[in-house]
Amino acid sequence: MANPLRLTRPAAAFLLLGLAACASPARRYVDQGMDFGAVRTVVVMPFQNLSRENLAAERVRDVFSNMLLASSSIYVVPLGEVQRAITQTGIQNPATPGTEEVVKLGKTLKADAVVTGVVKEYGEVRSGNAAGNVVSMSLQMFETATGKVVWSASTTQGGISMGDRLLGSSGAPMNQVTEAAVDDLLAKLFR
Amino acid sequence: MISWPSCSARGRALGALAAASVLWGCAGARPAPGRERMRLALFPVENVSGVSVNTREVGTRLELELRRRGLDVVSGDIVEDFLARHRIRYTAGVDGETARAAREELGVGGVLVSSVDLYRSRGTPQFGLSARLVSAEDSPRILWMDGTERAGDDSLGLFGLGEVGSVIELEDAALSRLAGSLSRFLQGTGPAVTRCTADGRFEPRVFYRAPLSRPGPRVSVAVLPFVNLTGHPAAGEVIALAFVRELAATDWIDVRDPGAVRSALLKHRIILEGGVSHEAARVSLGAMEVDVVISGRVHAFDGSPKVEFTATALDTWTNRAVWQSSSFNRGDDGVFFFDAGRIGTAGELACRMVREVGEEMVRHLAQGRSSPSRLPAPRSSPDVKGR
Numbered sequence: 252m253a254n255p256l257r258l259t260r261p262a263a264a265f266l267l268l269g270l271a272a273c274a275s276p277a278r279r280y281v282d283q284g285m286d287f288g289a290v291r292t293v294v295v296m297p298f299q300n301l302s303r304e305n306l307a308a309e310r311v312r313d314v315f316s317n318m319l320l321a322s323s324s325i326y327v328v329p330l331g332e333v334q335r336a337i338t339q340t341g342i343q344n345p346a347t348p349g350t351e352e353v354v355k356l357g358k359t360l361k362a363d364a365v366v367t368g369v370v371k372e373y374g375e376v377r378s379g380n381a382a383g384n385v386v387s388m389s390l391q392m393f394e395t396a397t398g399k400v401v402w403s404a405s406t407t408q409g410g411i412s413m414g415d416r417l418l419g420s421s422g423a424p425m426n427q428v429t430e431a432a433v434d435d436l437l438a439k440l441f442r
Numbered sequence: 443m444i445s446w447p448s449c450s451a452r453g454r455a456l457g458a459l460a461a462a463s464v465l466w467g468c469a470g471a472r473p474a475p476g477r478e479r480m481r482l483a484l485f486p487v488e489n490v491s492g493v494s495v496n497t498r499e500v501g502t503r504l505e506l507e508l509r510r511r512g513l514d515v516v517s518g519d520i521v522e523d524f525l526a527r528h529r530i531r532y533t534a535g536v537d538g539e540t541a542r543a544a545r546e547e548l549g550v551g552g553v554l555v556s557s558v559d560l561y562r563s564r565g566t567p568q569f570g571l572s573a574r575l576v577s578a579e580d581s582p583r584i585l586w587m588d589g590t591e592r593a594g595d596d597s598l599g600l601f602g603l604g605e606v607g608s609v610i611e612l613e614d615a616a617l618s619r620l621a622g623s624l625s626r627f628l629q630g631t632g633p634a635v636t637r638c639t640a641d642g643r644f645e646p647r648v649f650y651r652a653p654l655s656r657p658g659p660r661v662s663v664a665v666l667p668f669v670n671l672t673g674h675p676a677a678g679e680v681i682a683l684a685f686v687r688e689l690a691a692t693d694w695i696d697v698r699d700p701g702a703v704r705s706a707l708l709k710h711r712i713i714l715e716g717g718v719s720h721e722a723a724r725v726s727l728g729a730m731e732v733d734v735v736i737s738g739r740v741h742a743f744d745g746s747p748k749v750e751f752t753a754t755a756l757d758t759w760t761n762r763a764v765w766q767s768s769s770f771n772r773g774d775d776g777v778f779f780f781d782a783g784r785i786g787t788a789g790e791l792a793c794r795m796v797r798e799v800g801e802e803m804v805r806h807l808a809q810g811r812s813s814p815s816r817l818p819a820p821r822s823s824p825d826v827k828g829r
Contacts (some may be wrong), residue, residue, distance in 0.1 A: 320650040334716030428771040
């Protein structure tokens with residue numbers, strides 16, 4: 252009679268391998284030497300917009316700033332003041348500032364960190380009769396003392412679910428999808 | 443058997459009670475001192491609707507409505523000459539210099555500024571008008587403010603009998619409503635500020651709040667123009683005015699007139715590029731002596747209707763944000779059956795959204811005030827935006 256363990260072991264190993272392949276990557280980078288508790292004031296720079304929607308970057312930036320501020324653990328410099336500092340310091344491309352520019356901005360606005368972002372997708376996606384809203388974005392946080400990246404993460408939320416396909420519904424509204432995406436990023440930041 | 447004397451005594455008592463209640467009712471209808479005969483200057487009507495409107499005609503009809511109610515109005519060539527003499531082109535607000543000059547040269551006690559917020563004559567007609575009375579003092583104050591916005595299919599009723607087919611009808615109703623509201627205010631029987639309808643569907647989804655650094659019994663506020671990122675040319679002004687209206691309804695908040703705010707910003711060459719800045723807050727504290735400045739960004743304002751904006755309030759003493767919120771809503775949010783409760787115009791939707799934000803903001807500011815005995819009095823103005 253065959254030993255049952257002999258069959259179970261390879262099956263278990265195969266299952267583990269399969270699960271490991273299916274698991275989503277963490278999609279974040281954290282500088283282990285950074286003390287995030289010391290970050291009190293943050294500057295949120297204008298986001299880069301790679302989507303078809305013209306105002307997507309500004310919308311997502313506003314929601315992110317507000318939700319970060321509403322977490323009550325970090326103060327976000329008002330966006331008007333950020334714009335003024337960008338003009339004052341003469342930053343050519345605010346969505347992708349260089350190391351020196353980050354340091355200069357930190358000194359001007361008395362901020363501990365600068366956040367930049369890219370909105371990769373924002374809007375409606377269709378598949379057959381089903382439609383849904385999707386947001387895909389990534390963020391980076393720079394320490395203003397050194398100008399180096401201390402945290403980076405990305406997320407994609409929304410899209411067409413099985414329920415949308417079956418019922419032909421249009422999914423969650425855009426603002427809810429955006430909030431879910433920002434929520435996910437904040438969870439990755441504060442984890 | 444009926445006892446006649448006792449019946450008559452009861453009748454006399456009832457009669458006396460009725461007379462007392464009538465007299466009590468009349469006591470509330472007494473004109474506010476000095477306001478019932480206030481002379482008003484009617485400034486030309488501004489157009490913020492984004493389309494071409496014959497504002498001169500709207501102004502003339504507004505003047506007629508006011509005169510019909512016995513108000514003493516200075517308008518037409520006299521006001522045009524006054525504006526030309528002082529080189530005043532902006533008539534959507536009143537600053538200190540203009541108010542003083544109007545008092546001295548036109549002999550008026552207040553200036554009535556009004557604007558057409560919405561105008562659509564083709565398809566389903568739509569019309570919106572707002573107005574406010576600003577005192578002709580060196581530091582102008584908002585004395586009265588009201589507004590109305592309607593679409594022809596707002597109240598269709600049974601078999602669509604309530605549908606309004608022409609914009610003129612909507613215009614007449616709006617002019618009559620505003621003139622009546624102003625007249626009642628001047629007679630002391632109406633509220634100073636009529637707020638929009640409270641609607642829990644349009645509460646801000648995310649907001650941040652922090653305590654004021656120098657809480658006092660009164661809080662002075664300047665609402666700066668909102669940065670407009672939409673295709674509507676005056677969405678920022680519409681949202682800013684809605685905030686002015688909402689906050690002016692609270693008796694312990696002093697809201698500076700948008701004309702005075704604009705004048706201070708121009709004088710100090712402040713440009714609100716991406717939103718409210720520390721510099722704008724400093725200037726507001728220095729020039730207008732306000733504790734809080736409010737501004738924000740408007741992302742969507744269209745006729746579908748859909749409105750999205752962010753509001754930020756800065757404490758001018760510390761340059762720190764004391765409030766920030768994001769709001770996004772559609773006219774059919776929370777509507778499930780037969781369009782019941784659907785909002786037809788972007789202005790009305792924005793007004794209700796701003797009311798929800800303002801209410802939360804006022805509640806927060808009230809908590810931080812220094813004297814608990816002077817908590818906000820119950821609002822005298824009605825909660826429903828009459829139509």
